[in-house]
Amino acid sequence: MSPELIRLIVEATRDTLYMVAISGLIGAAAGIPLGVFLANSKRGELFAAPWLNAVLGVIVNATRSTPFIILVVAIVPLTRAIAGTSIGTTAAIVPLSIAAAPFIARIVEGAVREVDHGLIEAARAMGATPLQIVTRVLVPEALPGIVLGLTLALVSLLSYSAMVGAVGGGGLGDLGIRYGYQRFMPEVMAVVVLVLVLLVQATQTAGERLAIHLNKRIRRQ
Structure with a gap:
């Protein structure tokens, strides 16, 4: 292989x-609080707001159920408005972040709901506020x-970052398509796959x- x-x-x-690092940070910053809220906002819970829980749940489910490549194309105007362009690594961060946030939110919601409810009741009995119960x-x-x-989300983002290369997103996916597929260079495709596998591992x-x-x-403790 040439230099x-x-x-x-x-x-x-x-x-x-x-792409993965920045979109992961943005997705976590939005998804973690959203997941905590979804886990504690049904009727009778810490931040009871059943109607808002239902609305956010629908939005999260709709985003998660949309195939990523379709999401990338569908939000091109939003991507262009935020990043100033719809191609390149910086532009790819927009759909990657939007895909990551609801995914992380559902994971966090599940993790929080698995916490022993007795701990919450004990904290309430000691006079802890809802915010203190969440943070402590x-x-x-x-x-x-x-x-x-979050680890699973990062692994998924690595996969998504390869897919976004199909629409000019840059990175390993773009390299594999332009050189490995379009220029018939299977050794490049093999190296791209190997690097992605190593990153995932x-x-x-x-x-x-x-x-x-x-x-x-x-x-x-």
Whole structure:
């Protein structure tokens, strides 16, 4: 493989990591509070707002059920309004973030709902406010599950970042399509697949180890 192709692979890997990191941060910033709210906003819960819970639930489900490649095309005007363009790595962050937020929200909602309800009642009995219960009981107890969920979200974003290359999103997917497919260079496609597999494996391993560490720390407390 020529030095030029090696340089392109390195740059594409960097672009993919950039897209996944930024969209993951944005998705987590929106999805974690949304998930916590969805887990505690039904009738009789900490932030009881059944109607808002239902509306947000429909929006989250609608976004999650839309195939990612269709979502990318459907929100091109929004992407152009935010990023100033609809192609390139920065533009790809917009649909990646929109896809990540509801996915993370549902994962966080599930992790929070698994926390022992007795802990919530005990905190209430001690006079804790709803916000204190969330920050000092629910989130710390659900943290290992949240970390595993965020790991799954990052793995999904790696897959989505490859798909967005089909519509000019840049990164490894774009490189694989332009060189591996359009220019009939199977060795480039093979390297792209290998790099993606390694990134997924590294992300999954790191997330699992962090979750195990957090789980052990919670049990020691």
